[in-house]
Amino acid sequence: MAQKYLLELLAVVAVLVFCGLFLYTSSTMEGAEFAGSDNVGSGLIAQLSGKSVESFTPLIPQYEPPSGEIESCLFALQAALGGIFVGGVFGFWLGQARREIVTENL
Amino acid sequence: MHIMEGFLPWQWCIVWWLIALPCLAFGVWQLKKVMEKDREALPLLGVTGGFIFILSSLKLPSVTGSCSHPTGTGLSAICFGPWITSVICAIVLLFQSLFLAHGGLSVLGANIVSMGIVGPLVGYTIYRLLKDTSVNIYLTVFLATALADMFTYVTTSLELALAYPAQVGGFGTSFVMFMAIFAVTQVPLAIVEGIVLALVFKYIVALKPDILIRMKVFSEKQINAARGEA
Numbered sequence: 434m435a436q437k438y439l440l441e442l443l444a445v446v447a448v449l450v451f452c453g454l455f456l457y458t459s460s461t462m463e464g465a466e467f468a469g470s471d472n473v474g475s476g477l478i479a480q481l482s483g484k485s486v487e488s489f490t491p492l493i494p495q496y497e498p499p500s501g502e503i504e505s506c507l508f509a510l511q512a513a514l515g516g517i518f519v520g521g522v523f524g525f526w527l528g529q530a531r532r533e534i535v536t537e538n539l
Numbered sequence: 540m541h542i543m544e545g546f547l548p549w550q551w552c553i554v555w556w557l558i559a560l561p562c563l564a565f566g567v568w569q570l571k572k573v574m575e576k577d578r579e580a581l582p583l584l585g586v587t588g589g590f591i592f593i594l595s596s597l598k599l600p601s602v603t604g605s606c607s608h609p610t611g612t613g614l615s616a617i618c619f620g621p622w623i624t625s626v627i628c629a630i631v632l633l634f635q636s637l638f639l640a641h642g643g644l645s646v647l648g649a650n651i652v653s654m655g656i657v658g659p660l661v662g663y664t665i666y667r668l669l670k671d672t673s674v675n676i677y678l679t680v681f682l683a684t685a686l687a688d689m690f691t692y693v694t695t696s697l698e699l700a701l702a703y704p705a706q707v708g709g710f711g712t713s714f715v716m717f718m719a720i721f722a723v724t725q726v727p728l729a730i731v732e733g734i735v736l737a738l739v740f741k742y743i744v745a746l747k748p749d750i751l752i753r754m755k756v757f758s759e760k761q762i763n764a765a766r767g768e769a
Contacts, residue, residue, distance in 0.1 A: 440677060440738045447734045451727060455600045465604025470724045471541045471641070473605050474699065477716055478546050481703040491544040492552065492645040496638060507638050508596045511631070515592025522582040522589070526746040 540610070540653050540695040540721065541635070544643020551702045556648030562656050563629055566622035573619065580619075583743070583750055587615035588627045590739065594732060595631055595654075601724040609732040610691050613684025614740065616659035617666045618756055628655030653694035662687025676744075676757050676765050677737045685733030692721040741765075 458465055479486040498504040547555075573580055594611030601607055615624040632650050635641040642650045662683040669679040696717035705712040744751065744765050752759045 440734070440741050444734050444738045447731045451599075451731050454602055454727060458602050458604060459600070462604045467600045467604060467606050469598060470601075470603075470605045470607040470720055471543060473720050474695075474717065475543050475546055477720060478699060478703055481705055481713060481716075489543070489545040491643055492549055493544065493643060495544050495636065495640055495643050497640040498638070504639060508598075511634060512593045512596040515589040515594075515596070518585040518589030519593065522585045523742070523746065525582060530746060 540607075540650065540691050541632075541642040542646045542649050542695065542699065544636070544640070544646055547646045547649055547698070547702055549645065551698070552645045552648060555646075555652050555698065559625075559629075559648040559651040559656065562622060562625050563651070566624075566626040569620065570623050570626055573623065577754070579750055580754060583618055583747070583754075584615075584623075586739075586743065587618050590614055590736065591624075591627050591631055599728055601727055603720070603724045605720070605724055607692070607721070607724045607728060609728050610654050610658055610688045611732065611736070612654065612659045612691070613662040613687035613733070614680070614736050616662040616687055617680060617683055617740075618751075618754065621656065621659035621663045624659040625651060625655035628659075649698050650695075653698060654691045657694040658687040658691035661690040670757065676761050677741060680740045681733040681737040684736040685729040688729040688732050689722065689725055692725040693718065696721050
């Protein structure tokens with residue numbers, strides 16, 4: 434039993450440890466803002482080049498989501514698209530496997 | 540791992556675009572070949588590509604007090620190789636540059652090189668090295684996917700350190716500073732991603748072993764042994 438579901442168990446443990454780490458970090462670390470590491474990286478670029486973050490302007494004009502709401506909407510859309518592919522294909526495969534069992538029994 | 544639009548000097552943007560474009564062209568050519576040869580492989584492409592869409596949209600908190608996202612590229616690299624994977628990554632990264640202001644068109648080349656080329660290439664190399672050994676196939680998938688994730692961020696650090704060497708200590712010092720931001724944040728994420736994708740691979744092995752065997756992802760013996768275990 435434990436052997437059969439070893440990977441599932443490991444995945445659950447890993448996710449739980451990950452959540453625990455987050456709770457620990459967010460409650461003990463001072464100044465932990467959980468901003469994107471992309472932005473932290475941009476801050477370091479500004480520091481290294483001696484310019485302010487604001488002075489970096491896009492080389493090619495780009496659309497920026499007007500608010501965090503719109504941004505999270507678009508990210509959810511991206512994840513949903515992926516989810517449709519993954520769920521759809523697994524369902525298709527399950528159906529295929531079942532059909533094979535049925536035709537074998539005929 | 541996104542370098543933000545405007546944060547990379549245009550000379551470097553061109554360098555990374557020049558590296559990315561031939562890899563993408565090769566990927567498109569390979570993808571066309573797979574589509575003509577084996578229609579049954581398309582659902583597998585849907586699953587592995589789907590995970591790139593899902594995982595790269597999840598911003599997860601990490602031990603450094605900042606957030607980062609997994610890449611999900613390892614599974615596709617194992618099944619289809621790094622070049623086809625880079626095409627899927629390019630689609631995701633293009634979407635994010637156009638609509639989400641994550642990355643941008645000028646830095647897209649650099650971001651494709653880190654997430655779509657170097658990461659998958661590292662994952663694919665690990666997989667090829669371990670493929671015909673006695674190492675458990677799920678351990679192989681774990682290592683390949685986790686390291687594909689890690690090396691994406693190592694590459695981002697490298698790209699930024701090359702463009703912004705520190706005044707004292709130069710490239711090396713910068714590289715260490717960028718690694719402290721990108722790579723350290725990524726360690727727990729990469730481990731979780733590796734375990735989750737190994738689990739996903741287990742379900743693919745359970746449902747569609749024939750595709751994996753026909754595409755020679757793993758040998759029939761290895762797949763059957765894994766099915767016996769599971």
